């Protein structure tokens with residue numbers, strides 16, 4: 395039987411004391427153990443940045459890939475072997491900056507992988523520059539007078555462009571984050587999970603305390619309908635996207651299921667319906 399220890403390694407991360415990424419690593423290890431996954435049947439693919447070092451500290455197969463390229467590498471792994479559990483991870487600079495083109499195209503394919511973005515609203519590894527999701531007015535070495543740009547809205551982007559599971563977690567709430575990781579990994583299709591994971595060294599604005607003060611927890615909203623994407627978009631807009639929980643979930647065939655059906659014979663057509671046994675399982 396698999397236990398939590400099976401997903402741990404002997405080396406310690408080099409993250410700054412108090413960095414949010416420690417809790418993200420612990421939550422992912424807990425989720426994998428709770429789901430009974432096997433380390434040798436799992437691949438964790440990361441990009442470049444402080445958060446991308448997570449693949450060095452999680453015991454499974456891992457690929458520490460190139461800056462912004464975790465998603466195409468993870469896609470290749472999943473398409474080569476559909477039986478693997480594939481998780482991609484990285485930071486907001488990695489995924490929403492240099493990697494944003496890959497993000498957009500992965501969203502619309504519904505590849506059966508989970509993508510965890512450790513979002514600290516800053517570039518941490520390079521000692522503190524404004525990132526694509528830094529708030530307007532945010533001051534850093536690259537925007538000394540305050541950022542004049544609107545922040546990218548990754549959750550809304552994911553919902554509009556075809557992600558079938560969209561959620562947000564907070565490194566200050568490991569229990570909720572673990573549950574969200576479990577649901578995201580179990581979900582059949584592309585799961586996008588943005589995690590507020592504060593950089594305690596370079597971002598002195600969006601701290602653990604700041605998030606605790608501003609976050610709205612969807613688990614406390616009994617009337618929230620996570621199957622309604624318009625509801626999700628309106629809720630995010632109303633709360634400035636500072637929410638945690640599962641925002642949207644939809645059941646539809648994955649990329650490899652569609653493509654396997656389409657390539658059975660030269661005259662096969664795309665089958666966009668959900669396999670019968672899968673519909674039964676989800677009832």
Ligand code: SF4
Nearest residue numbers: 410413444518593594
């Ligand atoms: Fe974490 Fe920031 Fe330190 Fe990087 S620089 S390890 S993101 S606290």
Ligand code: MG
Nearest residue numbers: 485486487516
């Ligand atoms: Mg970052």
